[in-house]
Amino acid sequence: MxxxxxxxxxxxxxxxxxxxxxxxxxxxxxxxxxxxxxxxxxxxxxxxxxxxxxxxxxxxxxxxxxxxxxxxxxxDLPPFIKDPDVVVTDLLFGTIPVKLYQPRRTSRSLRPGILLFHGGGAIVGSFKIYHTICCRLCKESDSVVLIVGYRLAPQHRFPVPIRDCFAAATHFLKSLDMYGVDPARVVVCGDSAGGGVAAAACQKFMDRSDLPKIRAQLLIYPTLQVLDYQLPSFQQNKNVPLITLDFAFLCMSYYLDVSPQWKNAILKGAHMPAHVWERYRKWLDPENIPERFKKRGYRPVARAPLNEAAYLESDLLLDLLNSPMLAEDEVVSRFPEACIVSCEYDILRDNSLLYKKRLEDLGVPVTWHHMEDGFHGALNTLGMGCLQVPCATRILRVMVQFIKGL
Structure with a gap:
C-alpha cells in the first residue's frame, strides 16, 4: 500500500x-x-x-x-463553438488544410476576400485558436475569410511553413470565383508571425500577372524583421507577456534552427558584421521611431564585436521571407495599401513603427492604429469570456472598418 x-x-x-x-x-x-x-x-x-x-x-x-x-x-482541447451566421467549410489545398468562413446570408455582389495567416511564432497556433476571430471578422465585415493551417516547427522548419502559406494563397487566388470573392478586394492578413508572412506575400505575388493583385495588407503587431533586438520596444517590453524576449528567441530558434548558444551574441548585435548593420541602418535606425515611444526608457547600446561563428549560423535572419521589411525601396514602394495595428506593451511594437515610416516615405498609403493599453497576443483573448480584454474588441473593430472601407 x-x-x-x-x-x-x-x-x-x-x-x-x-x-x-x-x-x-x-x-x-x-x-x-x-x-x-x-x-x-x-x-x-x-x-x-x-x-x-x-x-x-x-x-x-x-x-x-x-x-x-x-x-x-x-x-486545441476546447471545442469549436458554432456561429449560426457563418458557414464554415474544411478544405484541402493539395495537402494543406484550410478553413473557409462565409457569411450565411446571400449577397448579390462579390465579397472581399481575407487570406489570414495565423500567428504563434511558427511553432503554435491553430484553427481552433483563431476560430472566434475568423467568425467575427467574417460576419462583421461581410467577407469571405480563409485561414491557412500551415505546418509548424520544429517538425517543419523554415521555409516549409511559409511555402505552405504561399501555396495556399496561390490556390485561393486562382479560385476566387468559386467562393464569391471580388478579385479587386483580396486582403492578406496576419498577426505576429502571420503578419510577417502577409507582408512577405505582398512581395511574393506582386509580379504574378496570372493572379489577381493583392488589394491591401492588414497587419496586427507583425513580425517584420528578426535581425535587430536592440530597438526601444525590445528594451522596454522584454519581460512583458504574452511574448517575452526569451520566448520570442525560443520561437525563432525552433523555426530557423538557430542554436540557443548564440542567443547573447544575437541580442547584442554581434551576429552581423559592421557592413550589414550599415546597410540596413537607414531602415532600422531608432532615430526613425518617434521620441514619445522612448520615454519609458531607452538606452542606445553599442553593438558587440562580430562573432564569426554566430554570423555563419544566423544568415537566415537576413532572408526577406523572415525580414520582409528589409526589402529594397523599389520593392517596398510597390506594396499595396496597409493597415497596421501596434500595441504599446509589445516587444514587436517598433517593427510596426519602422515599417509604417518606410511605407509612408515611399508613398504607400498607411492606416495606423496604436493600442495604448495593448500587449502582444491581445487579439487572441477574443471569445475567452472573463479573460477577454477590451483591446481585443478594438483591434477587431479596426480590422472590420478597414475591410469595409476598401
Missing amino acids: AVLLALLGAPCLLFLGVGLWVICSCFFTADIPVGIGHPVKLRVLHCALQLFVAWGMILEKLRICSMPQFVHFVH
Whole structure:
C-alpha cells in the first residue's frame, strides 16, 4: 500500500511543484506595466501559457513530444463553438488544410476576400485558436475569410511553413470565383508571425500577372524583421507577456534552427558584421521611431564585436521571407495599401513603427492604429469570456472598418 501511495503521490507532487514554480516565476520575472488596463487577466494568461511551456519542456526532455506539440495539443482541447451566421467549410489545398468562413446570408455582389495567416511564432497556433476571430471578422465585415493551417516547427522548419502559406494563397487566388470573392478586394492578413508572412506575400505575388493583385495588407503587431533586438520596444517590453524576449528567441530558434548558444551574441548585435548593420541602418535606425515611444526608457547600446561563428549560423535572419521589411525601396514602394495595428506593451511594437515610416516615405498609403493599453497576443483573448480584454474588441473593430472601407 505504501508503494502504491508513493507511486500515486509522486506525479501529484510533481504537478504541484511545477505549478508553484511557474506561478512564482511569473510573479517575480514578468513585468506587468501599470498602463495595461486589466493586469490580473494578463497575469493569469501568462501563468497559463508558461505552465503549458514548462510541461512541454519536461515532455521534450523526456523525448515524449516537443514543447510546441504539447502547447498545440492543449490549445486545441476546447471545442469549436458554432456561429449560426457563418458557414464554415474544411478544405484541402493539395495537402494543406484550410478553413473557409462565409457569411450565411446571400449577397448579390462579390465579397472581399481575407487570406489570414495565423500567428504563434511558427511553432503554435491553430484553427481552433483563431476560430472566434475568423467568425467575427467574417460576419462583421461581410467577407469571405480563409485561414491557412500551415505546418509548424520544429517538425517543419523554415521555409516549409511559409511555402505552405504561399501555396495556399496561390490556390485561393486562382479560385476566387468559386467562393464569391471580388478579385479587386483580396486582403492578406496576419498577426505576429502571420503578419510577417502577409507582408512577405505582398512581395511574393506582386509580379504574378496570372493572379489577381493583392488589394491591401492588414497587419496586427507583425513580425517584420528578426535581425535587430536592440530597438526601444525590445528594451522596454522584454519581460512583458504574452511574448517575452526569451520566448520570442525560443520561437525563432525552433523555426530557423538557430542554436540557443548564440542567443547573447544575437541580442547584442554581434551576429552581423559592421557592413550589414550599415546597410540596413537607414531602415532600422531608432532615430526613425518617434521620441514619445522612448520615454519609458531607452538606452542606445553599442553593438558587440562580430562573432564569426554566430554570423555563419544566423544568415537566415537576413532572408526577406523572415525580414520582409528589409526589402529594397523599389520593392517596398510597390506594396499595396496597409493597415497596421501596434500595441504599446509589445516587444514587436517598433517593427510596426519602422515599417509604417518606410511605407509612408515611399508613398504607400498607411492606416495606423496604436493600442495604448495593448500587449502582444491581445487579439487572441477574443471569445475567452472573463479573460477577454477590451483591446481585443478594438483591434477587431479596426480590422472590420478597414475591410469595409476598401
